[in-house]
Amino acid sequence: MPGIAYLNAPEESINTLITLIDKENQEHDYIFVINRFDKYWDERLRLALLEKAKDPTLKPKCVGQLLKELLKQGLTEARDFAKSLISFALPSAENEREKVLIAARVLVENSDPCSWSFI
Numbered sequence: 001m002p003g004i005a006y007l008n009a010p011e012e013s014i015n016t017l018i019t020l021i022d023k024e025n026q027e028h029d030y031i032f033v034i035n036r037f038d039k040y041w042d043e044r045l046r047l048a049l050l051e052k053a054k055d056p057t058l059k060p061k062c063v064g065q066l067l068k069e070l071l072k073q074g075l076t077e078a079r080d081f082a083k084s085l086i087s088f089a090l091p092s093a094e095n096e097r098e099k100v101l102i103a104a105r106v107l108v109e110n111s112d113p114c115s116w117s118f119i
Helices: 002-008 010-028 033-040 042-053 062-071 076-084 094-110
Strands: none
Touching: 002 033, 010 033, 010 042, 010 062, 033 042, 033 062, 033 076, 042 062, 042 076, 062 076, 062 094, 076 094
């Protein structure tokens, strides 16, 4: 149960979570472990996951998944990061192009209407 571990050792729990995210990103292109922390979102966890979302080794779908969760948590910096991924000329690299499209979709689906005009 991650809750008790997180409450007693938040830094170690976050480090373990980041390691598991890396493993799931590599093996599955999806982050399953994130759902286990639903009840324990605090500022420390949100900021750690925002930094992880910025990791260039994360696959686009995993970035989108983290952004979606962070936007649900109301993290303004996540909206700003998602906006920073969106470029008006789509990148030619498939991985980067997919990140742009996923970031735009996540913003539309999980942000307040003020972000829509940007997209």
